[in-house]
Amino acid sequence: MTIPLSATAFATLAGLLKTRSGLIIGQDKVYLLETRLVSILRREKLPDLNALADRLGRPGVEPLARDVIDAMTTNESFFFRDDKPFQHFRLQALPRLLAARPPGTSSRIWSAAASSGQEAYSLAMILAESKALIGDRKIEIVGTDIAREPLARAKEGQYTQFEVQRGLPVQMLMKYFKKEDPNWRIEAAIRQMAQFREFNLLGDLRPLGRFDIVFCRNVLIYFDQPTKTRVLEAMAAQMPPDGLLYLGGAETVLGITSRFAPLPGERGVYGVVTAPAERQALAPAWVG
Amino acid sequence: MARNCLVVDDSRIVRKVARRILEANGCAVSEAADGQQALDVCRAGLPDFILLDWNMPVMDGIAFLRALRGEFGADSPAVVFCTTENDMTHIEMAITSGAREYIMKPFDEEILMGKLGQAGLL
Structure with missing residues (x-):
C-alpha cells in the first residue's frame, strides 16, 4: 500500500522547487509530484515521495535535486506556438x-x-x-x-x-x-x-x-x-x-x-x- | 457556414477518425475510398478542401491531385495530404503538384486542426 505524502515531505519537495526554480506547488498539485517524479523513484529504488524527500534532506544530493527540478519543469513547446x-x-x-x-x-x-x-x-x-x-x-x-x-x-x-x-x-x-x-x-x-x-x-x-x-x-x-x-x-x-x-x-x-x-x-x-x-x-x- | 471536406482514404478507420475530428470542429464531411471515387465526388460538386491519402488502390493520391488540378485548375479546392509517406521526396512532390499542406500519419486532432488552420482552411 502506498503511504500518503507526509506534510514534512511535501514541505521539503515544495520548498526545494520554490527556492531553486520559483515553481509553486500547492497541496492540490501533489498528483504532479507523483506523476513526474515516478521515474526518479524507480531509478533511485525509492519506495515513495516520502523517501525521496528524506534523501533530499541529506548532504551531497545536488545532482538528485537538479533531477527533481528538471522533472518538475514543464517543457511543453512547439514551433510558432500561438502564432x-x-x-x-x-x-x-x-x-x-x-x-x-x-x-x-x-x-x-x-x-x-x-x-x-x-x-x-x-x-x-x-x-x-x-x-x-x-x-x-x-x-x-x-x-x-x-x-x-x-x-x-x-x-x-x-x-x-x-x-x-x-x-x-x-x-x-x-x-x-x-x-x-x-x-x-x-x-x-x-x-x-x-x-x-x-x-x-x-x-x-x-x-x-x-x-x-x-x-x-x-x-x-x-x-x-x-x-x-x-x-x-x-x-x-x-x-x-x-x-x-x-x-x-x-x-x-x-x-x-x-x-x-x-x-x-x-x-x-x-x-x-x-x-x-x-x-x-x-x-x-x-x-x- | 460549415466548410465541406472530402476525406479520401482507403482505410475505413482513418476516414472514420478524420470524420469524427472534422465534424466536431464544424466541418461537413464526405468520403471517398480512392482517387477515382474522389474525382467522381468532385465532378458532382467541389468541396472546400480535400484530406488526401497517398497510397490507395485504383488511383493513388498524387495521380488524383494531378487529375484534379488538370480538370479544375490550380487554385481550388485546397488539398492537404495525410499519409504514411514521411520523406522529403514525397513532401516536395506533393507540394509542387499543388498540395497546400502535408500531414504525416499518425495524426491526432491537434495536428489535423493545426495544419488546416495554418493552411487557412478553417
Missing part, C-alpha cells in the same frame, strides 16, 4: 527594431524559457526569411532554460515527426529541415543563429547582458506574485527603452510591475517603461 506573437514579431517588432538600429549594429533576442528550442528556432527562421531587411546587422538569439535535458535537445536541433507537425508549416519544414531517420533536424545555418545555455530565471540576469526583445511565455504562471515581480523587474533592467516583452496569452504584467506596459491592442506584448519616477504617467517608448 500571433510570431506574426507580431515578424510584421511589427522586427521592422521597428531594424529601423531603430543602424546597419552594422547588433541586437539580441532572449527566449527565456527555451525548453527544447522550438521558440528560438521559430524566431531564427523568421530572421532567415527577413535576411534582406536585416542586411549587415547582427541579431543574436539566446535561449535559456533551467532544465538541462530539453536544452541538450535544443542544441541538437533534432525533433520527432510529431514535433515538426505542431505549428510548423510544411514550407518551413521543406526549407529548413533535413530528415535524419526517424527524426528531423533543423539545418546548421539556423542552428548557428541560436545559442542555448542553462540559466535559472531566479538568478542574477546581468551576466546574460542586454536584450532588445524578450520572449518569456507561459513561465510566470508557475511563479508566485513576488517572484513574478522580481523576474520582470530584473528583465526590464536588462532592456533598452524601446525593448519589447512577449508573455503568454494567460499572463500579464498588470498589478505585478509598472516597468512594463501593454502595447495598445496587442495581447501579450509589453513595452518597457523607462523613467521610474514617472512610471504611472508614461506610455512605453514603443507606443506611437
Whole structure:
C-alpha cells in the first residue's frame, strides 16, 4: 500500500522547487509530484515521495535535486506556438527594431524559457526569411532554460515527426529541415543563429547582458506574485527603452510591475517603461 | 457556414477518425475510398478542401491531385495530404503538384486542426 505524502515531505519537495526554480506547488498539485517524479523513484529504488524527500534532506544530493527540478519543469513547446506573437514579431517588432538600429549594429533576442528550442528556432527562421531587411546587422538569439535535458535537445536541433507537425508549416519544414531517420533536424545555418545555455530565471540576469526583445511565455504562471515581480523587474533592467516583452496569452504584467506596459491592442506584448519616477504617467517608448 | 471536406482514404478507420475530428470542429464531411471515387465526388460538386491519402488502390493520391488540378485548375479546392509517406521526396512532390499542406500519419486532432488552420482552411 502506498503511504500518503507526509506534510514534512511535501514541505521539503515544495520548498526545494520554490527556492531553486520559483515553481509553486500547492497541496492540490501533489498528483504532479507523483506523476513526474515516478521515474526518479524507480531509478533511485525509492519506495515513495516520502523517501525521496528524506534523501533530499541529506548532504551531497545536488545532482538528485537538479533531477527533481528538471522533472518538475514543464517543457511543453512547439514551433510558432500561438502564432500571433510570431506574426507580431515578424510584421511589427522586427521592422521597428531594424529601423531603430543602424546597419552594422547588433541586437539580441532572449527566449527565456527555451525548453527544447522550438521558440528560438521559430524566431531564427523568421530572421532567415527577413535576411534582406536585416542586411549587415547582427541579431543574436539566446535561449535559456533551467532544465538541462530539453536544452541538450535544443542544441541538437533534432525533433520527432510529431514535433515538426505542431505549428510548423510544411514550407518551413521543406526549407529548413533535413530528415535524419526517424527524426528531423533543423539545418546548421539556423542552428548557428541560436545559442542555448542553462540559466535559472531566479538568478542574477546581468551576466546574460542586454536584450532588445524578450520572449518569456507561459513561465510566470508557475511563479508566485513576488517572484513574478522580481523576474520582470530584473528583465526590464536588462532592456533598452524601446525593448519589447512577449508573455503568454494567460499572463500579464498588470498589478505585478509598472516597468512594463501593454502595447495598445496587442495581447501579450509589453513595452518597457523607462523613467521610474514617472512610471504611472508614461506610455512605453514603443507606443506611437 | 460549415466548410465541406472530402476525406479520401482507403482505410475505413482513418476516414472514420478524420470524420469524427472534422465534424466536431464544424466541418461537413464526405468520403471517398480512392482517387477515382474522389474525382467522381468532385465532378458532382467541389468541396472546400480535400484530406488526401497517398497510397490507395485504383488511383493513388498524387495521380488524383494531378487529375484534379488538370480538370479544375490550380487554385481550388485546397488539398492537404495525410499519409504514411514521411520523406522529403514525397513532401516536395506533393507540394509542387499543388498540395497546400502535408500531414504525416499518425495524426491526432491537434495536428489535423493545426495544419488546416495554418493552411487557412478553417
